[in-house]
Amino acid sequence: MTLAGRLKAPGWYRAALSQPIGFLVALGVVVGARALYGYDPLVDWDAIITVVLIALPLAFLVGIGCFDYWFRWASGAPTVPEDHSGHGARSWKDYFYVNTDHKVIGIQYIVTTFFFFIAGGLMAMVMRAELAQPGTQFVEPNTYNGLFSVHASLMIFLFIIPVFAGIANYVIPLMIGAPDMAFPRLNALSFWMLPTAGILMLASFFADGGAFATGWTAYAPLSTETPLGQTFFTIAVQFAGASSIATALNFLVTIITMRAPGMTFWRMPLLVWANFTTSLLVVIATPFIAGSQFFVLLDRSLGTDFFNVGANGDVLMYQHVFWFYSHPAVYIMMLPGFGIVSEVISANARKPVFGYRMMAFSLMAIVVLGFTVWAHHMFVSGMFSWLRVPMMITTMLIAVPTGIKIFSWLATLWRGVIHLTTPMLFALGFITMFTLGGISGIMLAVIPVVIHVSDTYFVVAHIHYVLFGGSVFTIFAGIYHWFPKMTGRMYDESLGKLHFWLSFVFFNLTFGPMHLVGVDGMPRRVADYAEQFATMNVLISVSSFLFGLSFLVFLYNMVTSWRNGPKAAANPWRAHTLEWQVSSPPPIFNFDEVPTVVGGPYEYGVPGAVHGVFKEKRAAVPAGGGGAPPPAE
């Protein structure tokens, strides 16, 4: 293609061209507006960069090609007949462009999010290096504050939430017998908004004054007063949030309208239930964090007074709006994991999930109750005191549906035929570690206790038990479980087991002692601490380095297996759900013939029981004709 051709076609050349154009537009808007209002000086770099942070990502999304079809349609020009050339990956290069295949998008999500996981993890390593001894050794307090803020933001918005979206993106259309998601182009846009959000967050380190350093919670008025790096966060969250909401809408419509014939709601695998309920949480709650960040952005850049106490602003309002999303967010970060665990345990214990209906109902109960507990993040905030006891009660009640799930998984194991594969090990590790995190959560719900341990390392311990021992363990379980389906190759089982045991041991050695230092008086978000905590901290830091190293085993396994692993069968786990009834990787449009669902998804132990059938006689399963080829040499 000629250079002119490349610059006009969707892709990286055009995306690169879009950046200076976006910059000039932003410059024009700011300078023009300032001229109209008679402001002096006309060129204010804080204002210009704020608009640039919105314009450049949008320009990139246009340049890379997310909006081409819609712009063309909106302009009234006759649409180009779809030739599906933008669907499916025929080489590794296709993964770097806009693609409408949910299997391609799923892998784009997973690889991108793991990149940000590594970035966030490295930041944690620097933090632990600094905390190994009292005093300042490696980073100044402002940098340290920036590190933990970006660490948490990346892990939450650029790893856990979207990696679940990526796994679900890949698996769910296959699981329900659909050829793709309901809105494939929207799906592509959802993905591309993600790296833009992540780049914005990382770029904040280069802002004048350093990265945003107010925590991922960005409380006002600290966040309305700090230097420009904060604006990178407020805008990045918008892109990540928009990505999340669009994906959730896609899941809801897909699950409601595109299930294969015979798949009633009560025959859906629990992963589908989990992502369905998660998507409800996302669409209802995410606009609230968008709102909270818009308040901050407007206070910072347009002189509004939402949090300006001198002008009757209300500082606590920020926390209420923020936590109204951010509490459901923790369920957004866990429910898909619950779905993964149900799939992994039933396949590896060769048993139906115990209490399937209650498992679905408990997901719904968690969604509803999850909206009633937000102020348990504000027990010591100074909010009206009568709200505390009701919030304690609702918070403790949410242990009941969560307990139902844990007990049901235990009952699923009972009298099963247990295969301790790597995904199963991570699922079992999840059950025990998430129980510990839930226990510390119950303790945090009891107000007299939480008055003391709020904002201490006890909370840091709790969140990492539920987010790493909880969510990330389920993410690993899901990646290993569906690795053969996605890549057409088997991962190395010995390396997988090694990864599990190293993670499990060093995870506990890192975060377990944090419960102790927290109750003993060490606050959180501190670059330095009192001498008495020195011994515990050096133990925690050394454990954390080994914990970080354990991830390398996973990375090595993934890369080498994807390139050179033994070819995988269509159904290496002998599972019943529909994704395993097609080749590994699946054909480009998933099903050469739409399956008919005739039974539940977990009918193990019943001779002759099947979940879905192909009514026409079909040819032998072909070798993968799409999906994920190994990375090129």
Add this chain to the structure above:
Amino acid sequence: MVLYSVIATIVGTVLVLVIDWFPTGASTAAGPIDLLYDVLLVPSVVIFVLVMAVVIYCAVKFRAKPGDLGDGAPIHGSTRLEIFWVTVPFIMVTALAVYGWVVLDDIEAKQPNTLIVDVRAQQFAWRFTYPDEGNLKTNQLVLPKDRPVEFRVTTNDVLHSFWVPQFRLKTDTVPGLTTKIRVTPNREGRYDVVCAELCGIGHSTMRQAVRVVPPGEFSAWRAQAKKQQKTVGGETPPEPE
């Protein structure tokens, strides 16, 4: 399995109760709170041991023999079991919530003869005012033993959090609001005032001391501080750490 679980429960319970979790208790709230915490730990150990035991037992007892391609028993559910594990946790959390509520009301109860101390936070230091002592302003927090105190807390700039671990009390400081917290120090000594809400670059070093002294010593300190305030015309200097 049952025997190992019982042993593990006993060992675990002893372990968590023996660990000295909290810093020295120096207020009347510390006793009830520390006890509540211990009470929470006991069912926690039971639940954790139960979950761990079932996982390990199943992984060992029902492990697939090599080459076993069979399925497990097609058990879909048991209504009785489900009712059990909804009702029992519900009762447990309700009981714990009620207990917590009772302790909360107890530690927050209004007391007679309360000493009022205004606390003002700013980046990155604490300032205290004793409004009933002729508006004595000081950087040192000194309190008489066994007298209830009500802290009225606010901030000059951003959110901070007023925390004395030994007292077990904490409240955020909110611009535009005055938050209140009550405590009765009941042990002499020198304790830490720690900022527990990220407030900027100096957050980790924003700590000062609080001293609890016998009532006679408190009066002496107060008189001396007032004199210093008059002569020096400002606040008493901060105590050396």
